[in-house]
Amino acid sequence: MSYLAYISDEKFEELVASILTIGLNRKQSVEQDFEKNVIDPFATIFDAAISGFHHETWKESEMIRQCQKTLTNHIGALHQKVLGSVDGWEDLYVGGEVDLKSDQHQVIAEIKNKHNTLTGGRLADEYQSLLDKVSKKSSTYYGYTAYFVTIIPKTPERFNVSFTPSDRSTGAKVAAHEHVRTIDGASFYELVTGRPHALQEFYQALPVVIEHLMQTRFGEETFTIPDKDAFAAYFTTAFG
Template identity: 45%
Template sequence: MQLLPWISDEFLINAVEKLLIIADKSLQKSETDFNKNVLDPFSAIFQIAGFNISHDEWLIAEKTRQAQKSLQNHVGDFHQIILGGVGSWENLETGQIMDLVNHDKKIIAEIKNKYNTVKGSDLSGLYQAMENLVSNKYSTFKGYTAYYVTIIPKKPTRINTFFNPSDKEKGTKFSENHDIRLIDGASFYEIVTGDPNALFNLYQTLPTVIQKLTGKEFKSDTINQMIKYFELAYGSSHSKG
């Protein structure tokens, strides 16, 4: 039985495997580069004392923290790859002006893993790039809708609204444009797949895929806790329908 109805098992498994390899390399790099990075010795001693942990516990936590920072940069790429593997959606790859396009639906999208991935001062540049793409009569994407997708939104609610950040030159917000939108990850996954619960179903499927690839089994209490983390990000009413 297919794991998810809107993407092939092979594509999903390959995307997960790619991110697991990056995670492993990130941890290895944190090990080899640990003494090369500038550490805060004052923070270290106060963490050990204030958190009532041993040096070994602090060391593991610090190496994990460094690896986590590297890994998080690639989680947004994971979503870009997954979304680009659905139907007529196309992953434009890193370095392009936008991340995803669907010519049939006339949609382009910029995918970011978290609402604060892009600095506030850089949002105006993103808006202007989107406006130029969908409004310029010479643009390939003239008449398309541009979405700024924050997979993890600022608040655990679904959003699909105008994206009109502040113009850093004028100090006022850009005009509302129906074709330039801010949307959360769950809502955008629904647009891409047609399944209102697609993001949650993907999340629930990951332990099965990871076990298949690594042999690591997630215990039921761990999975239940992971679902609670999902609910903290997207709300307890994350499942629609």
């Protein structure tokens, strides 16, 4: 049985393995370089007082935090690559005009991992960039629909609405345009794959493929992810 119905097992394993490699390499570098980096001694005292951690526990938690920061920077790209592997869709990679496109469906998309990735005037800049791409007759994407995608939204409710951030100069919302929209991650996964629960299927497949890869490619023959059910509760919190 395949991991996912909408991309091949080989491609899925390749994409997940790349993230594991990044994370494991970061973990090794953090462990090796921890004492070389300048640690804020004032912040650590407050951390210790508030958390009640002993030094070794604090150190472990700080190393986890540093690794997690690196992983978070790559998770948005993972979603982009997964969606770009679906038939009829193309990942344009970092530095492309947009993150994702489908000439077949006449859609372009910018993918952000979390609702607070961009704020304020930068959202208005994204709107204007997308608007120019779909409204200017000289643009490759004239007449397409542009989506600003927030994989993890602020609340679990689904949405697919006009993208109207506030203009940085006036403070008023920009004018709505029928071809410039904002959408949550679960709804966009459904739009791309045609499967209502595609994002949940992706999440549920991750522990399976991660355990398989850790055991077969990374030399951890008895590896399992502990407390998978407890971690899965965070998906429910984020997406309902």
